[in-house]
Amino acid sequence: MSVANIGIIGGGIGGVAAAVALHQVGIDAVVYERAPRLREVGVGMMLWPNATRVLRDLGLLEQVLARSGPNTHFLVRARGGEVLMNIALGDFDVPAICARRADLLAVLIAALPPESVRLGRELHHFEQVGDKVRVFFAGGVVKEHDAVIGADGIRSRVRSELFGVADPIYRGYTIWRGMASYDGSAARSGANSETWGAGHRFGILNTGHDRFTWYATANVAANYPDAPCGRKGELRRMFASWHAPIPELIEATDEAAILKNGAYDLAPLRRWGDRLVTLLGDAAHPCTPNLGQGGGLALEDALVLAKCLEKGTSLEAALRRYESLRCHRTAHMQQRARLMGQVGQWENRVFVGVRQAVTSVLPARLFEHNLRRVYSYQT
Template identity: 40%
Template sequence: SGVKAHFADGSAARGDLLVGADGIHSVIRKGIFPQVRLRYSGYTAWRGVVAGPGFDLINRTSESWGRGARFGIVPIGGNRVYWFATANLPSGLRRSPAEHKADLLRRFRGWHAPVEDIIAATLEEKILYNDIFDFPPIPRWSAGRVTLLGDAAHPTTPNMGQGACQAIESSLALARALKEENSLPAALERYERERRERTAWITNTSWRLGKVAQLENPVLCGVRDGVMRMTPDSVMKGQIVKAAGYEV
């Protein structure tokens, strides 16, 4: 009995359960659910951390929406900020670090301060670039003595900041089920039962939010922005609490 994992270096390990927590491109998932296909969101993202004069005066997190583009700023202490940017682009573009930075400076020229300063101050080789993928919620995460966790099971676009959070929640749920249930099948069934609905809500809500945030049509953007201004703070806070205020 048990399950045996074989690794690329030729080694192997045997255990009672194999947990595939190997990311959105999971090798484990491809082995047990080969039919799952990634879906491209339609936009790509750049990220970076930078220090600069005056950045210590940034004291609030913000995300600014434009037409087919967004820019987020998160102060992380001292004079450093974490930043991210998105733009509607085909997937798989191959560019040098210098080309990425030049594209960012062009796309965000004229945006409010300190967007351009943040991009300009970031070393081109320190800018991370990723196409944004997920896949729709799947009905099962487990097969026999193998189960999935985190992005391998329930990846989400980053619009709600919940990717790592959901992996942590699922880790706790799986550990608790394994400790408290009398059999492995019962533990895995409980783990999935407790986690599927919530992770599906996160994935689907984040996908829809991204589609709205990345609108390009000027008329639709105007409607979107008007609705956002009219939406009561209580509604916004309610969605944040539902996502981030969850008790596992």
Template identity: 40%
Template structure:
């Protein structure tokens, strides 16, 4: 195989580049941004993802720049514990890490000439088993195979499967980063608080950073309130667990990001001959199970393994998709289910949900465990 073209240099694309590099392949990553950088948000790398970092030889470095997480706790909006899951029972740790730190860790370990920045993919053609990729700038390149790791609104996906828009899931999220550590924080914990039609969570990342996230039901593309993002959040969460307001107040407005939440109903195929998709381009999911970046890491490792085991990219991509589809479908559906639980706004329904969570704590815990016990 002479060369693999990767479109998109985010976490999925960078992980694919590293996995292919470790497997001895020729590849180049084309990224439309002018510089490689990830947004200021945190992620939890569950054991299924730290397994991949371990396989790629990055686990020790990730532990140094991340924070070891031991428990995942769900609470009512005022802070009454509903479920408390120990998540440190695996042979691999759970790590809270800044997206940018993870991104750097991946691409620092790939030769920089393998990343071509400022190139936006436009279309492709197939000629004699080769894929020719064309970019907006006029650049054209050829390879034996092409992997689209270009996110939720993937141009590669549109080129092979048609431009079907993703599905808006009635939620808007805010994410913040601060050095402030509230009094109510329990070291090692991811703490989530669930109210009516909204929720809030926070966790420690490495380097003394606290990451928090909020979600609330909203109409699509709902603009910020006139009072500004920070004031709006302070108003929304004023009567919640005290640490929540402390965290919002301690965060600079410039460090509060907002996004609408989308996914896609899981469908096959996501490959076409010698072209395939990976991460959000293939199976975008809601962040409720915290598995978006984790499944992208799994994809990257599995696609490289399939290419190594089978020299024909068409057969490799079919194998990759058949291995990945059942797992990612289950997680997309579970994440959506979880999101629907968060949409409840009637106080009675919220009360019932909270009781249900308390009662079924061990079932919730074991479903989480099976998700994280998976080893790609």
């Protein structure tokens, strides 16, 4: 298998991590990215122990740790600030952290030979001819590979080519994100948190170096336009009476850097691939962001794929083995994330009251036990 030459479509976290993992086991891989440069947004993302374990195995954890914030506890709070549940993340071999997405991508890119990334290459279609995959890019460029990995995100062209177009499903709410420098004591507890209100949530993630990534949700129509008062003005209004430091964090954020994304996913796919082509990351298993696991799952995919290709006797069998090892876990996480989002976005006052009462009496160890299974995953 060491002679294989793999084409990866998409230079997000999943595609670049896959190229790093493949290079590390001696397999040539080229990333094709449609954008003129590889880039990620500046806000933070949670990397739970299942994700940081992959980074450790790739030899990159220390570099990411140096630029991130630790997470030992996760608090669920009511909008007045009272703690409904305090979930200890437990002792793992690796930490849970919040890292800036751009920092994570930069560390991954630096681990790749520069010639293994081709920018401005937008996949148009591919053909499987004999034991090769011929890849056609916009503008007429054609390349040939032994296998192709579609790591081209939630609106994957590779997936559409394999199985037909399936538009991502909007789940009824939108997420705003930002990052602010903030040194107030209320955010310095060492614990990250998510605060629940009726139809809204607000999360705070310590991203290290006195920076806090936050996210806010609201039940609105798909493609909900910005309010005339701007994103910051709208969030200021939505969260004005929420506990500290929520209004302060919104205030401390640069309006132009506030991101806004709808919550989209797809039902788990029955198949991920065909012959010498497979999918990875959001292309294979797009999740709503409620567990903060989409990027972590893409990192897991990358390592499992590399291990299967390193050990496999034929490319095709190795790709099918990778899919069979990954599909149950990722389908479970897609479904769980969707359910978390549904419950988290309840706006009926009775349901919200019951949710709050139940959360405050349920033992945190129930969640800790459950999360331990998610975080303990070994590739």
